[in-house]
Amino acid sequence: MRRSIPSIQGLICFESAAKHLSYTYAAQELCITQSAVSRQIQQLEDFLGVELFIRTRHGVELTIAGQQYFKSIKPYLLGLEKCTADVISHKGLGGTLKLGVVPTFATRWLLPKLHLLNQKYPEITVHLETSTKPFLFNDNIFDAAIFAGTQQQIDHWPGIQAHYLMDEEIVPVCSPRLIEKYFPDAIMINENTYDLSSEDLLKIPLLQQTTRPSIWQEWFLTHHMQHPKPFDGQRHELFSMLAVAASHDMGMALIPQMLIESELQKKELVIVSNKKLKGSRKYYLIHSSQDITPTIQKFVDWIHHELEQLKSSTN
Numbered sequence: 001m002r003r004s005i006p007s008i009q010g011l012i013c014f015e016s017a018a019k020h021l022s023y024t025y026a027a028q029e030l031c032i033t034q035s036a037v038s039r040q041i042q043q044l045e046d047f048l049g050v051e052l053f054i055r056t057r058h059g060v061e062l063t064i065a066g067q068q069y070f071k072s073i074k075p076y077l078l079g080l081e082k083c084t085a086d087v088i089s090h091k092g093l094g095g096t097l098k099l100g101v102v103p104t105f106a107t108r109w110l111l112p113k114l115h116l117l118n119q120k121y122p123e124i125t126v127h128l129e130t131s132t133k134p135f136l137f138n139d140n141i142f143d144a145a146i147f148a149g150t151q152q153q154i155d156h157w158p159g160i161q162a163h164y165l166m167d168e169e170i171v172p173v174c175s176p177r178l179i180e181k182y183f184p185d186a187i188m189i190n191e192n193t194y195d196l197s198s199e200d201l202l203k204i205p206l207l208q209q210t211t212r213p214s215i216w217q218e219w220f221l222t223h224h225m226q227h228p229k230p231f232d233g234q235r236h237e238l239f240s241m242l243a244v245a246a247s248h249d250m251g252m253a254l255i256p257q258m259l260i261e262s263e264l265q266k267k268e269l270v271i272v273s274n275k276k277l278k279g280s281r282k283y284y285l286i287h288s289s290q291d292i293t294p295t296i297q298k299f300v301d302w303i304h305h306e307l308e309q310l311k312s313s314t315n
Contacts (some may be wrong), residue, residue: 006047008080013040014052015077018070022059082127095295097124100131100145104239105283108259110146113306121298144287144296150280161289163300166258166307168279172219173243173260173269174204174252192264193271198225201272205251206233207242215254219277243269258310 016026017037027034045052052066062070101110106128114126131145146165147154154162179186179194182203189195198220206216208231217230233251236242242253243260247268254277263269285303287296 006044007040010040010044010047011073011077013037014044015070015073017041017053017060018062018066021061024059095124095293096143097126097295097299098141098143099126099128099299100142100147101128102146102148103130104259105146105148106130107240108243109261112262116306117299117302120302124295124298126299143293144285144299147284147286148281149284151282154284154286157286159289160286161292163285163304165283165285165303166310168256168281168283169258170215170219170254170277170279171257172201172252172254172272172275173246173263174272175247175249176267176270177249178204178252179270179272188270189274192267192269193274195274196272198223201225201252202227204272206230207245207251207253208233208235209239209242209254210235210237215277219254219275222277223275 013026013030013032013036016029017023020026020029023034023037023041027037030037041052048065048069050065051063052069053060054063111128117124117126129142131142131147148168154160183194183196183200186194186196186200206227206229209215213231213235216227216233220227220230234245236245239255239259242255243263245251246253246255247263252272256279257264257271257276260269264271285300292300
């Protein structure tokens, strides 16, 4: 069946003219004549059956329909440009993976390991974009996503196949300097961990996560401890922000251990207690249930292998 789609050239001319609100600037950007821009837009308006621009004393302005159409087609033109660049760069070999991923997991765990994926599968190029909320794969935003959420969220996410990756195990951490300040005689039980008593922990200021304001209370209650002010302390939105604040002696934070591997290795952070909190969220690799491409399958296999390596190193 023939698709009811206008010419690409007409869409490109419209997008440029709408962006600049000028046929003249659009012509300069596209290296064509102003009359060619005008002709393409007229043909597009005829195709759509609506006016996209109105002429004014100072040039052109978008109609309501033009504003809506401009907003709608921009991401599709950008996506078409990206897809074309991908095909050209790969010469028909391998493929790209548009991956949505929660920000801190991307910067703290995935990005430092992507070179290993490149070594094993040099034909795959990964494009990362941050994503924190469920979306429909039918919208063609991503090929796959790494999502941190609850089982209930996964169960109510339509049209997906979910691969469980790992639980979220959260540990209390602070800088070594805070340990030296408050507990100069404390002894480590392994290379990066202390096991301070509940009384000792009350002496260290708390750092809070904005999106999980009760996390410290959960941790203390889980381990049958009491804290007089479990909601006190500076608030930061992301785990990455908490890691920076904690490493700069600002207090004690609860952070998934896998996200602070670098700080623990560099002795910028230490674990103050071996009592962990298993969060309600888990990490999943999500893709459309319609099909799984060879590129996605390779990525699934690779990330499972890396997580097995992580489990082996922490056990």
